[in-house]
Amino acid sequence: MELEHQQQQQQLGCGKSAVVVPHGISLREPRLEDLEELSNMAYQTYAHYNKSVGIPIEVAFDSPQTAxxxxxxxxxxxxxxxxxxxxxxxxxxxxxxFTTTGGEVSGVGPVFVDPTRQSKGVGKAMMQELIRKAKLSNPRSIRLSQTATNTTSFSMYANLGFIPVEGWMEFAGIVTPKNAVIANSAVGFSPLTGAKVCQMEEKDISACAKLHLEALGYDREEELREAHQKGFSAWVVTQNDEIVAYTTGLNLLGHALAKSEEALVFLFTEVSQQHKSGRLPAIHVAGRLYPLLVQWFLAAKLKLLRVQWYMVMGFYQAPQHSIVWCPGGQH
Structure with missing residues (x-):
């Protein structure tokens, strides 16, 4: 805990950092009239890089329209x-x-630079300005997920003060009942009995928020409310009238928490089996924390899409009380 406190003071308690903008370039807030140009650029940037390293493009940027x-x-x-x-x-x-703002934790992403203008200091200047703006709301930490194969962006984030605290793997697919049995047997998980999964309701939010605060030391109730208001992506698992797992969405930005690994795989299995069309359900597994979950998802025949670094500037608390945490693409 002392290490966590020192890290917070060193990274967020220091004085203002200078924003170094390359000559001939200016920084400003994004505008609605920028949308078409930025959408095409985001798609081209992610498609160009991901193709170069042989990993699938992030679902949020797999076309100019989704971007x-x-x-x-x-x-x-x-x-x-x-x-x-x-x-x-x-x-x-x-x-x-971009970054979230206003809460205890700011989650950075996406960050992208025109592929023809990279390695010229543009990304670093934008990140310095983004950090400056994020600090105005006094967050306890600023966080991001970074593609492990991209050593250039990793070096930039590390030089800005972000520390890699976890690595996570993105798995996607549908778990069939047969493969769930095979996976449970492979790692020694017992099936969760007397449990059911349903879409998150207003009455569930406070219990989910309490679980997150207990596990990770900061509040996310506002985000949980936003996920609930979407009406289709947030789910909870109840057992004996108690919430034992939830997710804000099995997608790029969604996170999940569970009181046990068995509850987490039950959540993913049940929700994935209700999938009808479109992008496959996906989840992010912190491999250092949960090596058996990595083995479970591989045994269940899910596809490993990518490996990411979870990087933090400021406060970080590893999950407490044996609660299982699957981060979102921002935090």
């Missing part, structure tokens, strides 16, 4: 702030970066 939907949400959301880099001579957009 537009995600970025529109971020630009218009009162709980997110952004930074756009602009070439002063032409007015062309060079990149963008």
């Amino acid at each position: 537009w939907t995600m970025l529109h949400l971020f630009i218009t959301s009162s709980s997110r702030i952004g930074v756009v880099a602009v070439e002063e001579s032409s007015g062309a957009l060079l990149g963008a970066a």
